[in-house]
Amino acid sequence: MALALFRKAEIVPPADIEAASLRSDRFRLEREVDWQRLDAIVTALEKGRPRAISDDDLLDLPVLYRKTASSLAVARETSLDAAALDYLEALVRRAWFQIYGPRVGFIGWLRRFFGGGWSTSVRAIWLDICIALAVSVAGALVGWLLVARDQEWFYALVPAGMAQGRVPGASREVLQEALTHDGSTEGLTTFAASLFSNNTGVAIMAFALGFAFGVPTLLLLVYNMALLGAMLWVFHDAGLGYEFGGWLSVHGTTELLAIVLAGAAGLHVGRTMAFPGERSILAAMQAAGLRAAQVMAGVALMLVVAGLLEGYARQLVESTEIKYVIGGFMLTLWVLYFLGMMRPPESEGEA
Amino acid sequence: MSGAVIQMRVDAERNRGKRDRMLVTPEGLALPLTVASRGSRAGALLLDLTFIVIGTVVFLLTLAFLGLSIFNVGDSPSGPIEIVLVVIILLLFLARYGYFMAFELGPRGATPGKRLLGIRVAARPSNYEGGGQLTAEMVIARNLVRDVEVFLPLFFMLGGGEQAGVAGLAAFVWLAVFVLFPFFNKDALRAGDLVAGTWVVESRVAKLKEAMSLAPDRRADYRFGPEELSVYGEHELQVLENVLRQGQADAQRDVALAITRKIGWQLGAGDEREFLEAFYAALRGHLESGMRFGRRKRDKHS
Numbered sequence: 188m189a190l191a192l193f194r195k196a197e198i199v200p201p202a203d204i205e206a207a208s209l210r211s212d213r214f215r216l217e218r219e220v221d222w223q224r225l226d227a228i229v230t231a232l233e234k235g236r237p238r239a240i241s242d243d244d245l246l247d248l249p250v251l252y253r254k255t256a257s258s259l260a261v262a263r264e265t266s267l268d269a270a271a272l273d274y275l276e277a278l279v280r281r282a283w284f285q286i287y288g289p290r291v292g293f294i295g296w297l298r299r300f301f302g303g304g305w306s307t308s309v310r311a312i313w314l315d316i317c318i319a320l321a322v323s324v325a326g327a328l329v330g331w332l333l334v335a336r337d338q339e340w341f342y343a344l345v346p347a348g349m350a351q352g353r354v355p356g357a358s359r360e361v362l363q364e365a366l367t368h369d370g371s372t373e374g375l376t377t378f379a380a381s382l383f384s385n386n387t388g389v390a391i392m393a394f395a396l397g398f399a400f401g402v403p404t405l406l407l408l409v410y411n412m413a414l415l416g417a418m419l420w421v422f423h424d425a426g427l428g429y430e431f432g433g434w435l436s437v438h439g440t441t442e443l444l445a446i447v448l449a450g451a452a453g454l455h456v457g458r459t460m461a462f463p464g465e466r467s468i469l470a471a472m473q474a475a476g477l478r479a480a481q482v483m484a485g486v487a488l489m490l491v492v493a494g495l496l497e498g499y500a501r502q503l504v505e506s507t508e509i510k511y512v513i514g515g516f517m518l519t520l521w522v523l524y525f526l527g528m529m530r531p532p533e534s535e536g537e538a
Numbered sequence: 539m540s541g542a543v544i545q546m547r548v549d550a551e552r553n554r555g556k557r558d559r560m561l562v563t564p565e566g567l568a569l570p571l572t573v574a575s576r577g578s579r580a581g582a583l584l585l586d587l588t589f590i591v592i593g594t595v596v597f598l599l600t601l602a603f604l605g606l607s608i609f610n611v612g613d614s615p616s617g618p619i620e621i622v623l624v625v626i627i628l629l630l631f632l633a634r635y636g637y638f639m640a641f642e643l644g645p646r647g648a649t650p651g652k653r654l655l656g657i658r659v660a661a662r663p664s665n666y667e668g669g670g671q672l673t674a675e676m677v678i679a680r681n682l683v684r685d686v687e688v689f690l691p692l693f694f695m696l697g698g699g700e701q702a703g704v705a706g707l708a709a710f711v712w713l714a715v716f717v718l719f720p721f722f723n724k725d726a727l728r729a730g731d732l733v734a735g736t737w738v739v740e741s742r743v744a745k746l747k748e749a750m751s752l753a754p755d756r757r758a759d760y761r762f763g764p765e766e767l768s769v770y771g772e773h774e775l776q777v778l779e780n781v782l783r784q785g786q787a788d789a790q791r792d793v794a795l796a797i798t799r800k801i802g803w804q805l806g807a808g809d810e811r812e813f814l815e816a817f818y819a820a821l822r823g824h825l826e827s828g829m830r831f832g833r834r835k836r837d838k839h840s
Contacts, residue, residue, distance in 0.1 A: 208757065208819055211826050212749045222746065233645050256567045265829060267822050269776045270747040270783070276570060277744035283563055284660065284741070285645065287671055296674045387631070388685075395686035403712075456733055469732070473662075476733030480679030 211266035218258050225251040226278055232285045252282050300484065306528035308481040315451035315458060319408060323447055326409035330416025344417045386442060386490045390449035394483050397453020400461045404453040411446070433507035436514025438497035444521055445489035452479035452486070489521070556724075559739075561663055572740040574657040576726050579738055583688065585651030590633050597629065634689065638681045647672060648741070658741040662731070676734040683730030687716045747783065750818060760816035766801040767824040773837035775825060778818050782811075790814055 228248055231239045259275040266272065309316070333340040389411070396403035415435075422431035456475050463471035496517070504510055557573040601622065641649040648658040659677065661670040691713040720726045725737050781793050787810075794810040797803075797817060805813055825835060 208755045209750075209823055209826070211822070216749055219746065226746075235645050256563070260567055265826060267772055267775055267825055267829070268750060269779055271749070274744040274746045277742050279567070280569055280571065280741065281743065283561075283569060284647065284658070287563075387635075391635070391682055391685050392690075395683050469735075472733055473735030476679045476735065477673070477675040480675045480682065480734070483682055484675075484678055 211262070211268060214261070214266065215268065215271050218254070221251055221254050222258065222275070222278060225255050225282055229278070229282050229285050233281070248286075252279075252286055255279055255282065300481070303528045304481055305485040306525045308478045309448065309485070309525045311478055312451050312455045312482065315455040316447065319404075319447045319451040319454055322405050322408050323412045323443070323450070326412030327416035327419070329409070330413030330418075331420045332416075333413070334417045334420045341417050341421065344413055386446075386493065387487050390446055390486050390490060391483070393446060393449040394453040394456075394479065394486075397450075397455070397457040397479075401454040401457025404450050404457065408446070408450045430507050433510035433514070437500050437504065437510045438493045438514075440514040440518040441489055441496060441521065442493035444518065445486045445493060448482055448489070449486045452482040455479050455482075492517075557726075559725075571660075573725050574655075574738040574740050576720055578655045578657055578740075579652075579720070579726065582649065582651035582655045582657060585654060586637070586649045587688075589650055590637055594630065594633060598626075601626075635681070635685075638684060639677055642677045642681070643674060652738070656740055656742045657738050659736050660739050662725070662727075662735050662737040670735075672736065676736050678734075680730035680734035680736050683728075683733055686713075687719070687728055687730060691717055750779065750782070750815075750822070755819075756812060756816040757820070760813065760820070762801075762817065762820045762824075764824070767821050768835075769800055769838060770821055771835040771837040771840060772825060775818070775821055778814065778821070782814055782818060 224244065224247070228240055228244050228251070231237065237245075255275065256279050259272075259279050262268070262272055262275060330344060333344070389407075393404050393407050396407060419428070419431065422428055456472065456479050459471050459475035460468065466474075496513070500510075500513055504513065557575065559571045559573060561569045561571050563569050638649055642659050646653060646658060647660060652658060659672065659680070661672045661676060663670065694709065694713060716729055719732075720728045725731075727737060731737055778793065781789050790810045794805060794813055798805045798813075828835065
């Protein structure tokens, strides 16, 4: 059956070229076979089945493409056959998309990404990372100071559903309870997965909101970090600051770094929009957007790691010191990777 | 053909003309591209969202059919149920972020909805580089911004966020800026396209139709003089080509009558197709020989 279908698709050269009364139709009939060969190759490429193309066809692809492109140029000047012109335009366009389409496959992209594409992009937006970091720290400070002055602020900042009894004045036992876990892995995988999808949502928001000169991204960072600051104060007030820090640092170093990076990526786009430099605003934004997208792909990955750490390591490790060690180790690892991984030798276009 | 229909055709062509762009390939060939209309892009998005919703519902129903209802799982699930829950959470996440990226990274550069409507994503040529390659980063960037443009407004409306007073109104205006962004630039770029350096263009697949002049040569039966052929131009030739290809008898009769009236011929009943084929071949030959000498005649008025 498959063979029969294949047979049917075979290209039959038109038998009676001389029978055509018009010169432009003879031009067309003479070249039709080439066009249809190109058509078959392009269709196979579009279907993602490059293996279905024979070696001969693959070798001839550049020639066929150029022939068809020149047929189109000639036909435009000599033929009024609207159907053939339509066909040629659509075919050349499709072939162009395939021939000048993405060169690297997914694996190749991944290799370039880890082999320095990601860290190069991260280094390229260092200024934005500094800004995002400063804003985050300021946000946490503001949260702390506000709640320290007037505890009503806590209820204004933290949604009731998120607080879960972790409020100012809560007893040490309740807070201690929140930091410990019964040590079983039951339900933790689900927890980790839902945390990942939630955190990635926040990070993507932080990036996507960067569009309007970065202002909403900064607001989002300030608000989220103020939450953290308020929470920190509650635990500090109950004398559990050190324990809370450990509890937080296991995944927090990775997660907060990812959110800062996402915010920085958004800010980078927003800042380029405001100060495009010597290029046109469109070209500048495009370059910034691509760099930011590279950073964001890595951020999603960091959040997977953070989700796993949060779901497993944080709940299973009892000792606060070891929690600090894990958190510190992760932070060092990320920073060293971003600073140390050099640009890939074959990298292109990344400036 | 009545005047209203012709007027509609002209209007449609003029609107198309506004969306026509020229792309210069590295071979130096000017390749016409048509920017996808805002309507077809909105339609493609609706189709894609429908596919996602249908896919999710079918997936959950299949699970329920297999006896794994997610709605009566307790707070601390365990064992195989937990794995299923994790898979569900990750799938829903992928449906929101992965669907568009995975399909647009493919060789067609289009989600199923876009493909059905004959459009695709392409790298937008800049003033410096000409038409470039569509890269993975571009697709990632344009789809990350989609979150603010599509999903946030969607959840906002579903959650009744617009009733939340001044803050709700501000959020509504803010989101409206993104949703309406494509209406304020000539390439119908959405914010994500702008950041990623992409645009969405039409990418039809055209079938090669039969050559017209393979019909029996009737130059001996019908002889047209230059004054008879010079009443029409290229536009009329294309209309005639369409009529011949569609092959509707009454349309052919009307057109044959119109032509014979114009050139002052009398035509016997039943000869319409023959006459039209002969006239088409003669007119095209006449116009094409003019083209070779650099004389083009757009339509009957020029």
